[in-house]
């Protein structure tokens with residue numbers, strides 16, 4: 127089975143990128159020598175299918191067929207002693223900002239950071255991720271009405287809008303096209 131055909135696991139707050147967003151992220155990640163994809167396993171699938179080397183870190187071991195996959199739990203972040211030039215993270219929406227930051231920080235070294243976030247807790251996000259700025263890109267997902275959690279009422283609270291932030295927003299927006 128093609129790993130892009132896997133069903134999303136809601137218990138992991140898993141929402142896969144739309145084709146359009148995946149294509150934009152492939153353009154961005156392909157410009158880097160050794161990208162680390164944290165919580166973005168379908169990007170790992172797309173890059174490896176093009177023969178690109180990348181590290182894919184996620185809690186979902188269904189992606190362990192990827193050559194670059196390693197199990198990673200945001201609750202217990204660890205370094206693999208590798209040097210990446212990009213750390214790209216699309217975290218589970220309900221996750222604590224500080225915990226996401228600590229995981230990215232352990233991995234990043236001198237890498238460019240690209241991370242997605244949404245309106246909720248945005249001020250806290252920008253305080254913690256103090257060196258990122260908006261790229262001007264809204265990510266879309268296969269599920270157009272991303273529910274925040276099971277039972278989230280889209281008609282009441284509106285759609286969750288997820289945007290990209292980066293430590294090098296100019297480079298990322300240029301690559302996005």
Ligand SMILES: C[S@@+](CC[C@H](N)C(=O)[O-])C[C@H]1O[C@@H](n2cnc3c(N)ncnc32)[C@H](O)[C@@H]1O
Nearest residue numbers: 138140141142143165166167168185199200218
């Ligand atoms: C919003 S989804 C992002 C998926 C991405 N859009 C894609 O298409 O590959 C969040 C991702 O975080 C992963 N995840 C959830 N909890 C995690 C944890 N504690 N540690 C590491 N990864 C986790 C999920 O498996 C899922 O792939």
